Amino acid sequence: MTIxxxxxxxxxxxxxxxxxxxxxMYGYQMIETLAHRSDQTFSxxxxxxxxxxxxxxxxxxxxxxxxxxxxxxxxKYYAITPKGKKLLSGKKxxxxxxxxxxxxxxxxxxxxxxxxx
Amino acid sequence: xxxQVFEDYxxxxxxxxxWKRARRPVRRELAHHLCDQREAFLAQGLPxxxxxxxxxxxxxxxxxxxxxxxxxxxxxxAWGMLSATLGLLVAGFFLRLLVAWLWGGSLPVGRELLVxxxxxxxxxxxxxxxxxxxxxxxxxxxxGFFALTLIILLLGIVLAGKSYLQNQWLxxxxxxxxxxxxxxxxxxxGTGLPGLLACGGTFILTAALGVVQGGMFLRTVxxxxxxxxxxxxxxxxxxxxGRRKKLYAAACLLPTVLLFTHLFIGSxxxxxxxxxxxxxxxxxxxxxxxxxxxLRNAAFVGRGTPPGSSQVPTDDSQLFxxxxxxxxxxxxxxxxxxxxxxxxxALALNCWVKQRGxxxxxxxxxxLLPLAFQAVFGLAASLGFxxxxxxxxxxxxxxxxxxxxxxxxxxxxxxxxxxxxLGTERWQGSAWQPRLLR
Numbered sequence: 001m002t003i004x005x006x007x008x009x010x011x012x013x014x015x016x017x018x019x020x021x022x023x024x025m026y027g028y029q030m031i032e033t034l035a036h037r038s039d040q041t042f043s044x045x046x047x048x049x050x051x052x053x054x055x056x057x058x059x060x061x062x063x064x065x066x067x068x069x070x071x072x073x074x075x076k077y078y079a080i081t082p083k084g085k086k087l088l089s090g091k092k093x094x095x096x097x098x099x100x101x102x103x104x105x106x107x108x109x110x111x112x113x114x115x116x117x
Numbered sequence: 118x119x120x121q122v123f124e125d126y127x128x129x130x131x132x133x134x135x136w137k138r139a140r141r142p143v144r145r146e147l148a149h150h151l152c153d154q155r156e157a158f159l160a161q162g163l164p165x166x167x168x169x170x171x172x173x174x175x176x177x178x179x180x181x182x183x184x185x186x187x188x189x190x191x192x193x194x195a196w197g198m199l200s201a202t203l204g205l206l207v208a209g210f211f212l213r214l215l216v217a218w219l220w221g222g223s224l225p226v227g228r229e230l231l232v233x234x235x236x237x238x239x240x241x242x243x244x245x246x247x248x249x250x251x252x253x254x255x256x257x258x259x260x261g262f263f264a265l266t267l268i269i270l271l272l273g274i275v276l277a278g279k280s281y282l283q284n285q286w287l288x289x290x291x292x293x294x295x296x297x298x299x300x301x302x303x304x305x306x307g308t309g310l311p312g313l314l315a316c317g318g319t320f321i322l323t324a325a326l327g328v329v330q331g332g333m334f335l336r337t338v339x340x341x342x343x344x345x346x347x348x349x350x351x352x353x354x355x356x357x358x359g360r361r362k363k364l365y366a367a368a369c370l371l372p373t374v375l376l377f378t379h380l381f382i383g384s385x386x387x388x389x390x391x392x393x394x395x396x397x398x399x400x401x402x403x404x405x406x407x408x409x410x411x412l413r414n415a416a417f418v419g420r421g422t423p424p425g426s427s428q429v430p431t432d433d434s435q436l437f438x439x440x441x442x443x444x445x446x447x448x449x450x451x452x453x454x455x456x457x458x459x460x461x462x463a464l465a466l467n468c469w470v471k472q473r474g475x476x477x478x479x480x481x482x483x484x485l486l487p488l489a490f491q492a493v494f495g496l497a498a499s500l501g502f503x504x505x506x507x508x509x510x511x512x513x514x515x516x517x518x519x520x521x522x523x524x525x526x527x528x529x530x531x532x533x534x535x536x537x538x539l540g541t542e543r544w545q546g547s548a549w550q551p552r553l554l555r
Contacts (some may be wrong), residue, residue, distance in 0.1 A: 046177060047182025048185070050143075050147070051188065055189060060473065063473060073152070076146050076149070
């Protein structure tokens with residue numbers, strides 16, 4: 001099934017922060033993990049991810065460091081900060097309220113079910 | 118070695134980022150991304166050429182990713198700090214004119230304009246200097262400074278029969294030492310205790326060169342040793358040498374505490390006279406008594422009483438310019454200067470604590486603390502507490518050499534605040550190793 005990409009807009013930072021909450025990751029790893037966990041539904045492009053990560057880093061939500069991958073490569077890893085965890089917690093609640101509201105409407109609406117309209 | 122198609126793609130992409138200094142870190146990260154993606158496709162059994170083409174197509178269109186990266190990577194000028202610094206320079210211009218007029222009845226506008234232009238030039242030179250050069254050429258700069266100090270100390274620099282950069286420049290050049298030391302420390306990344314000891318050893322040698330200059334001992338201690346120690350502790354706290362932070366901190370704090378204890382115990386009498394100059398009214402307390410007498414008779418606004426009985430020491434007019442100004446115009450001038458300096462340092466401190474990159478934090482400490490010590494000890498001397506022959510109050514009081522060096526330091530500080538987010542990566546390799554070996 002093809003998903004309208006505009007549904008993802010605004011939630012990308014939530015997904016990225018959630019990934020980083022579990023472990024520190026580098027950019028490519030984030031794209032791969034996100035695609036894998038969403039069963040290939042979310043295929044984030046590098047052109048979207050890196051500017052987003054830079055923005056999150058500027059706001060202090062994530063921080064970066066370099067770590068050697070092999071003898072020739074030094075990767076830039078990102079880690080979530082306490083400030084980022086706080087933002088993630090808020091965004092999770094926001095998303096829960098939003099998705100619950102959307103579901104209620106899709107299922108006929110709270111008032112309709114409760115009042116029979 | 119990247120394939121040519123990746124090179125071309127990255128050149129086109131990074132060429133769209135207008136901030137040239139950002140291109141290198143972006144390019145490096147995206148090159149690794151492309152290589153990872155290509156290897157994933159190769160692992161799926163795709164031929165080399167197709168794997169490279171698919172990796173590029175996965176990046177997204179150049180027309181979208183380029184502008185997005187350009188928007189994300191922009192210098193962030195610290196407008197408040199920049200305005201405060203320019204304000205200080207302009208205020209200093211008028212204050213120096215006022216001091217000259219009150220002191221000698223003349224208005225050396227042309228000379229002061231030249232000094233202001235020189236200070237603005239030094240500020241601009243610092244502002245447009247790429248502070249990440251410290252990371253790349255830290256050792257070269259520091260060892261170069263050491264060699265230059267040695268040459269000046271031994272020979273001075275003689276060009277066409279005229280002597281330049283004689284010993285009187287050394288105290289001012291030493292204000293640059295902490296920031297160069299920050300670069301040297303950065304080059305010792307991940308080297309553990311041996312690296313820390315190397316940092317300590319080279320610093321002792323360089324500081325000793327400053328100390329052997331007559332009259333520079335305490336000045337060097339306060340304007341160089343403490344800022345350098347702060348830079349070193351910042352690096353240790355950031356895990357720069359390794360993970361045994363407490364051991365490393367103890368290794369540099371213990372000798373410092375011993376040095377300062379020895380220093381204070383050995384000169385107890387001197388500190389007592391500084392705080393109460395009447396203990397030795399005809400000796401080391403003489404200047405302090407003169408200054409405190411003048412200040413006691415100063416008005417809040419206007420000339421102090423009794424008028425015309427100026428007793429401000431004229432031996433060192435730079436050091437006591439503020440005292441003279443207070444005597445002639447009242448305490449209001451001191452309050453204005455305190456407010457100006459307070460605003461500058463409050464803004465600088467706020468920007469410093471916001472820096473997330475370790476190099477930027479180290480550089481901020483190295484640049485801000487020498488200015489802060491100059492301000493504190495300059496103000497203290499003006500109020501009659503002459504701990505040692507200090508520098509003039511930065512930016513505001515007469516003293517061309519100090520003004521030029523201070524303006525350069527302030528420019529570098531602004532450069533760090535503007536571009537500090539470039540150098541936020543820290544090394545967390547599986548095995549600690551010096552940056553030069555990578």
